[in-house]
Structures are given as structure tokens and as C-alpha cells.
Amino acid sequence: MSESGPLPEATTPPGPPSDTPATPSESAPHGRIAPGPHHVHASYVVVKSLRTLKEMWVALLALAIPAVRGASELPPGVSLVGLGALFCLAVLGIGGYAFASYRRFEWELTEGELHVRQGIVVRKHAHIPFSRIHSLDYRATIVDRALGIVTLRVETAGGSTKAEAEIPALTLSEAEALRAEVFARKQGASAGVSPSRADALDATGAPSGSDGGTAGLGGTGSLGGGTPAADLSRELGRISESARGVFSGTSADDTPIEFEYRLTTRELLIAGLTNSKSLLLVLAAIGGLSQILGYFGADDSILFDLAEGAARQLVALGVLVAVAVVIVALLLAWTISIVATAISYGGFVVRRRQGRVEVERGLLEHRFAGVAIDRIQSVKITQGVLRRALGYSTISLSIVSSLSGADKSGEAQQGLIVHPLIKSSRARAFIAELLPEFAEAPRDLAPLPRRALRRSFFRHTFWLALALAAIATSFDLLAASPLGVPMWLAPLIAAVLLAPGILGGYLAWKNAGAAHDDTMLVLRHGALSLETQIVPRRKIQWARASSSPFQRRAGLGSFSASTAAGVGGQAVGIGDLGAEAAAELLEWARPKTVQRAAIAE
Amino acid sequence: MRPLPAGRLSKRVVTAWRISAVISTGVLAVMLVAATLAASSIFLGRINAGWLLAALGVSALLLALNVLVAPAVRYARWRFEVTETEIDIFKGLIVHTRILVPLVRVQHVDTTQGPVMRALGLASVTVATAAGAHEIPGLSLEEADSLRDRIASLARIAQEDV
Numbered sequence: 042m043s044e045s046g047p048l049p050e051a052t053t054p055p056g057p058p059s060d061t062p063a064t065p066s067e068s069a070p071h072g073r074i075a076p077g078p079h080h081v082h083a084s085y086v087v088v089k090s091l092r093t094l095k096e097m098w099v100a101l102l103a104l105a106i107p108a109v110r111g112a113s114e115l116p117p118g119v120s121l122v123g124l125g126a127l128f129c130l131a132v133l134g135i136g137g138y139a140f141a142s143y144r145r146f147e148w149e150l151t152e153g154e155l156h157v158r159q160g161i162v163v164r165k166h167a168h169i170p171f172s173r174i175h176s177l178d179y180r181a182t183i184v185d186r187a188l189g190i191v192t193l194r195v196e197t198a199g200g201s202t203k204a205e206a207e208i209p210a211l212t213l214s215e216a217e218a219l220r221a222e223v224f225a226r227k228q229g230a231s232a233g234v235s236p237s238r239a240d241a242l243d244a245t246g247a248p249s250g251s252d253g254g255t256a257g258l259g260g261t262g263s264l265g266g267g268t269p270a271a272d273l274s275r276e277l278g279r280i281s282e283s284a285r286g287v288f289s290g291t292s293a294d295d296t297p298i299e300f301e302y303r304l305t306t307r308e309l310l311i312a313g314l315t316n317s318k319s320l321l322l323v324l325a326a327i328g329g330l331s332q333i334l335g336y337f338g339a340d341d342s343i344l345f346d347l348a349e350g351a352a353r354q355l356v357a358l359g360v361l362v363a364v365a366v367v368i369v370a371l372l373l374a375w376t377i378s379i380v381a382t383a384i385s386y387g388g389f390v391v392r393r394r395q396g397r398v399e400v401e402r403g404l405l406e407h408r409f410a411g412v413a414i415d416r417i418q419s420v421k422i423t424q425g426v427l428r429r430a431l432g433y434s435t436i437s438l439s440i441v442s443s444l445s446g447a448d449k450s451g452e453a454q455q456g457l458i459v460h461p462l463i464k465s466s467r468a469r470a471f472i473a474e475l476l477p478e479f480a481e482a483p484r485d486l487a488p489l490p491r492r493a494l495r496r497s498f499f500r501h502t503f504w505l506a507l508a509l510a511a512i513a514t515s516f517d518l519l520a521a522s523p524l525g526v527p528m529w530l531a532p533l534i535a536a537v538l539l540a541p542g543i544l545g546g547y548l549a550w551k552n553a554g555a556a557h558d559d560t561m562l563v564l565r566h567g568a569l570s571l572e573t574q575i576v577p578r579r580k581i582q583w584a585r586a587s588s589s590p591f592q593r594r595a596g597l598g599s600f601s602a603s604t605a606a607g608v609g610g611q612a613v614g615i616g617d618l619g620a621e622a623a624a625e626l627l628e629w630a631r632p633k634t635v636q637r638a639a640i641a642e
Numbered sequence: 643m644r645p646l647p648a649g650r651l652s653k654r655v656v657t658a659w660r661i662s663a664v665i666s667t668g669v670l671a672v673m674l675v676a677a678t679l680a681a682s683s684i685f686l687g688r689i690n691a692g693w694l695l696a697a698l699g700v701s702a703l704l705l706a707l708n709v710l711v712a713p714a715v716r717y718a719r720w721r722f723e724v725t726e727t728e729i730d731i732f733k734g735l736i737v738h739t740r741i742l743v744p745l746v747r748v749q750h751v752d753t754t755q756g757p758v759m760r761a762l763g764l765a766s767v768t769v770a771t772a773a774g775a776h777e778i779p780g781l782s783l784e785e786a787d788s789l790r791d792r793i794a795s796l797a798r799i800a801q802e803d804v
Contacts, residue, residue: 441772581744581747582743582747582771582772582773582774583741583742583743583744583747583771583773583774583776584741584742585739585740585741585742586739586740587734587737587738587739587740588737588738589736589737590736590737593738603771603773603774604773605771605772605773609773609774610771610772610773610774611773612773624644627740627742628644630742630744631727631728631742631744632727632728632744632745632746632800633727
């Protein structure tokens with residue numbers, strides 16, 4: 042973050058207003074949050090001013106530069122004093138604006154709603170019923186963290202990527218209290234409506250006393266497979282958690298934790314080494330090295346004929362230098378990638394707290410995201426090429442666009458990552474501990490029928506073959522044997538070129554699989570990488586079985602199921618099942634309860 | 643395998659699809675012929691009769707397929723049924739598709755009419771879920787209205803099965 046370097050004048054004296062309502066960290070009459078409107082923390086004025094200054098730094102620099110360069114170079118009619126006055130005015134204006142928006146911003150918890158009032162020119166007043174709130178996530182930049190404040194995002198149903206409301210500069214304990222309060226009231230409200238769901242929560246919740254839950258921490262040792270106390274990353278995570286910042290207050294969420302897992306240093310490092318960029322780096326390095334070697338190798342006959350001795354050594358030196366440069370560049374890029382991973386996943390903790398999963402991560406910028414179990418659309422186990430080779434997986438949850446909004450990175454689309462790097466053999470065990478609801482999902486997947494292998498070859502080679510044929514014919518038109526290749530070799534060359542497609546087709550066929558029991562569907566696909574999705578039957582918005590003419594001839598069919606994950610839904614599917622298997626899956630997706638007879642009329 | 647759903651679209655939908663196809667494929671055909679003429683005069687400096695004939699032939703073939711064949715096949719294939727628990731659809735010109743939308747997942751249902759459909763007294767019923775919408779096109783007005791109301795009332799009382 043570049044916030045360390047702004048101009049000293051930037052920190053407009055916040056002038057802590059004397060009439061700020063008391064922060065509600067003291068115990069309130071009903072629940073954890075005092076009734077009545079609340080302001081955000083006063084440090085908002087500073088943070089907001091800094092942010093505005095950061096956005097306007099170009100303009101401010103334009104004002105400041107002449108001052109540094111001296112009055113002699115000023116255009117006529119502009120005086121240093123005038124510029125200075127303008128500069129001060131700008132800074133004062135920014136500070137004043139921040140102060141005014143701080144004064145205007147109010148939030149309040151009423152009987153059934155969260156109210157947020159804000160805006161200086163355009164005033165906004167948002168009423169958000171608790172029942173509609175799906176998640177309350179928060180994040181803190183490094184400055185926020187030092188201060189102990191967070192920005193809270195309130196997300197509601199509806200699938201829009203924009204958060205319904207944002208409350209900036211809450212103290213950490215206020216944010217925690219607000220979360221706990223809202224979810225407690227939400228649960229209370231829904232318990233009246235559908236007792237069955239509350240029962241389900243109880244069954245999985247198993248609140249074994251206030252201390253029993255946290256004692257479950259010991260369970261993490263079994264998963265880490267090491268001594269957690271000695272681990273640097275876990276310690277750092279704990280330290281970063283206990284260093285709550287200046288104004289944060291004491292921890293306010295006292296709901297028992299049923300399961301907690303912290304990423305180890307080893308896992309963090311491997312995650313950095315094997316993230317998706319690493320494969321590209323390795324490939325680029327191999328490409329670069331072969332290029333260098335190929336270059337010198339191909340030219341040596343000419344070069345070495347020209348001048349023996351000295352030139353040979355010079356060339357050898359050149360090769361060495363080039364190779365060294367490539368290796369150093371690779372190491373550097375890789376290190377950067379590892380550091381980036383360490384920063385964004387450092388201090389990674391995932392917790393199960395009653396009906397919710399919470400993820401905290403980030404060494405510098407801290408992120409906290411939570412999702413109700415009920416909102417999980419599917420659980421995804423992803424194995425990238427490198428990670429699969431090393432036997433590791435990533436586990437993520439597909440949810441209805443909630444993590445998105447501010448960060449539209451590929452990572453946000455991937456869903457909420459609950460374990461960035463886990464031994465593939467332990468993935469299902471981890472899911473069972475974090476999400477007991479998904480523990481029973483079937484593990485033995487039925488492979489695709491043998492007759493689907495031909496389709497898989499066809500799918501993976503068709504376009505490649507077509508392109509090759511097109512190239513071949515166009516060369517044939519121009520010259521009978523373009524590259525001096527004898528014609529009888531052509532089929533052989535084609536076979537070699539098609540080999541990756543054939544291999545991919547075989548692997549895709551071999552890896553694909555599907556299984557289901559009463560409540561869960563498990564699908565797996567991928568050639569070199571692998572992706573396994575666990576979809577609860579209840580989350581399927583609609584299902585589809587289809588067959589192309591080719592598939593019908595071979596007695597095959599495809600099946601896909603759409604959930605509400607992402608923005609506007611996401612389909613998971615599998616191709617080239619046996620026709621009867623696809624039909625059976627569709628039958629499985631069909632609602633089963635026979636409704637009351639009266640409904641028909 | 644479960645039998646296909648029983649409901650059929652209105653026979654008039656074939657006419658509606660044909661009119662739409664004449665318009666869309668007609669535009670495509672005109673563009674194709676125009677592009678051929680342009681290419682011919684740019685690259686050859688004259689109108690090549692062979693190219694023109696080929697373009698006209700392709701256009702005629704496309705028109706025949708899209709206007710004469712496709713709507714009839716599509717109509718013959720289209721089946722739907724709304725039971726007490728789900729909407730069942732079977733359709734597809736080349737790729738046969740069977741779609742199942744549980745009524746508990748239905749968020750809202752509308753009837754819509756394009757200009758062609760309106761001229762023929764037809765309407766479509768669109769069923770929206772949290773993961774996209776599905777359309778049952780080409781029903782008579784009364785049928786579309788009653789289907790919409792039926793889906794709406796069934797969706798309201800449909801219960802979550804576990």
C-alpha cells in the first residue's frame with residue numbers, strides 16, 4: 042500500500058467531535074448493540090481524507106511541483122503564495138468533506154431492520170430487513186488494521202454484485218457484534234417460520250458448551266499432521282489476529298467455534314509454488330532455455346567456422362549468461378508469486394460457527410468472509426496441473442455472488458476458498474469436518490461407458506484434425522511437397538500432431554465420473570487438471586438431459602444441473618454418460634414429495 | 643425412461659416461426675448475396691455468374707431449411723407438461739433436450755408476445771428461476787394465461803422436499 046508516503050499535510054486534524062455517540066462496546070440492554078443511531082468511528086475522517094488524497098494525488102502534485110522548483114520558473118501571474126493557498130484549501134476541503142460525510146453517516150439496528158443513512162448532496166437511507174441479509178463480510182486495509190477498524194459489507198439476496206450497503210470504519214468489535222447480533226436475530230426470526238430448518242441447524246450445530254467449541258481447536262492438529270504450535274504461519278496468523286489495532290475493542294463474537302483450521306507455513310509455501318501462474322512460469326522458462334540453446338546450437342556451424350578458439354569461448358559464455366538470466370528471472374518471478382500468495386493467504390483461517398463458515402485471510406489487507414451453510418450451492422475440489430502432480434487440491438464453495446463486487450478477480454469467481462492447499466487424499470475428510478452436511482456425499486464415482494471413449498477422442502481431436510487438414514490441403518495446393526517431406530510421412534506427422542488431443546481425450550474419458558445418493562450429486566471432469574463438484578439436490582434450480590445425434594447413435598447423453606451460484610446461475614454437468622444414466626439423473630432431480638391433494642385445485 | 647410430456651404447442655406456432663425465419667434468414671440471404679457481389683466486383687472487377695449462383699443457391703438452401711423444415715420439426719418435437727411438482731420440457735431440433743424445473747425453484751412467471759406472435763394471437767410463457775429462465779413459446783392466448791396462472795399458484799404452494 043502506498044499510503045505511507047502521502048504529504049504530511051494530508052492528515053487534516055480530525056478534530057474528534059465531542060458529541061460522538063458512545064461506542065456501543067459496553068453491554069447494551071438488548072443484545073450486544075446499543076439501540077439508537079450510531080456514527081462510525083472518528084478515524085473515518087482521517088482514512089477517508091487519505092483515500093481522497095490518494096485519488097487526487099496527481100492534481101495535488103501539480104500544485105506542489107512549482108513550489109519545489111522555485112518561484113523563478115512559475116508562469117507569469119501565478120504566485121507561490123497563491124499556489125500554496127490553493128493547496129491548503131484543497132487539503133482543507135477534502136478534510137472538511139470527509140468530516141461532513143462522517144457526521145452524516147449513521148447506522149442503526151431496529152426491531153427487524155438495519156438502517157444506513159448517508160450522503161451529503163444525495164441523501165440515502167437504506168432499510169435492510171435482517172431476513173434479507175445473507176452475509177456481513179468485512180475487510181481492512183493495512184492502515185485500517187493498524188487503527189483496528191474495518192469496512193463492513195452488507196449483502197442481500199438478489200444476486201446483484203454490488204453490496205447492498207457498506208459501513209466504513211466500524212471498530213472490529215462493533216463489526217463482530219453487529220454480525221453476531223444480526224445472525225442471532227435472523228435465526229430467531231426464521232425459527233418461527235420454519236422450525237424444521239432450526240432443527241437442522243441444531244443437529245449440525247451441536248453446541249457443546251461455550252468452552253467445548255473452542256477446545257475443538259485441538260482437532261486441527263490431526264488435519265495439519267504436524268505440531269501446530271511450532272508453525273510460523275499459524276503463529277503469524279494468531280499474532281495478526283490478536284493485534285487487533287488501536288480502536289478495535291475486545292472480541293465480541295462469542296458463538297462457539299465447532300471447527301477451525303489454520304494454514305501451515307509449508308502449505309502456504311507450496312500453494313505459492315504451485316499456483317496457476319507457476320505452471321506458466323515453468324513453461325516460459327523451458328521455452329526460453331530451449332530457445333537460447335537452440336539458437337546457439339543451430340548457429341554453431343557458421344560461427345565456429347568463422348573463428349575457432351576465442352569465438353567458441355565467447356559463445357559458450359553467452360550461453361551461460363543467457364541461461365543464468367533466464368534462471369534468475371524465473372526465480373525472481375516465482376519468488377514474487379510466492380510472496381503474493383503469502384500476503385493474500387497468510388494467516389488463513391477457516392472456521393465453522395453454527396450454521397456458517399467463516400474465512401479470514403491476508404497478511405496486509407485483511408479479509409473476512411462468511412457464508413451460511415444454507416447458501417452454499419456446491420462444494421468444489423480443484424486440482425490444477427502442478428498441484429495434481431504433487432497430490433494437492435484446493436477446496437472452494439460456490440455461492441450466490443457474495444464475495445464478488447469489489448474484487449472481480451478470477452479468484453472471486455472461483456467462489457469462497459476454504460482450503461487453498463490440501464493433500465488430495467484428505468480433501469473429503471476436511472470437507473466432512475468443516476461441512477458435515479456434505480460428509481455423506483458418495484465417493485465412488487461411476488466411470489463413463491467404454492463406448493464414450495470414441496466420442497472423447499473425437500471431441501478432443503476434431504478441431505485439431507480439421508485445422509491440420511486445412512493446412513495440409515492449402516500447402517498441397519501451393520506445392521506438392523512443401524517442406525521436402527516425403528508424402529508417405531504425412532500420416533505419421535499428423536498422428537504425432539494429434540497425439541496431445543488423443544491423450545487428452547483418453548484422460549478426459551478416464552477422469553470423468555458421476556455419482557449420486559438421495560441428497561448429493563458428485564461430478565468429476567478434467568484431463569490434466571481435475572475438478573470435482575458436490576452439488577446438493579436441494580440447490581438444483583433446474584436440470585437438463587440432452588443428446589446430440591452422435592450421442593444418440595452411440596446410446597449416450599449429457600446431463601447438467603444449474604445452481605444459483607455466481608451471478609445468474611452456474612451449470613455443472615457431465616457429457617457422454619450412458620443414455621439411461623443421464624435419464625436416471627434427470628429422474629433423480631425430479632421433486633419427490635407428493636403434494637397434498639388439495640393443492641391441485 | 644419416463645414417457646415424454648404430453649402438452650403440445652399451438653399448431654399456429656409453426657406459422658409464427660416460419661414468418662420469423664423468413665425475416666431473419668431473408669436478411670442473412672440478402673447480406674450473403676450482397677457480400678458476394680461486392681467481393682466479386684472488387685477482386686474480379688466484374689460480376690461472376692458462378693459466384694452469384696452459388697450465393698443464391700446457399701441462400702435458397704438456408705431459406706428452405708429454416709423456413710420449411712426447421713419449424714415443422716421443432717413443433718413436432720416440442721412437448722411440455724406442468725405437474726404439481728415440476729415443469730417438464732422436451733425440445734430440440736438437432737440436440738434433443740429434456741429440461742426439468744422444480745416448481746419450488748420458480749421465482750416468477752410471465753407471458754410475453756412478440757409482434758409476430760401477437761398477430762397470430764399467440765403468447766409465450768417465461769418461467770424464471772434463480773439460474774436463468776425457460777420459455778414455453780407459441781401457446782394460444784387463453785392457454786398461455788391459464789398456464790401462467792397455474793404455474794404461479796403451484797409455485798406458491800409447492801413445498802421443499804428434502
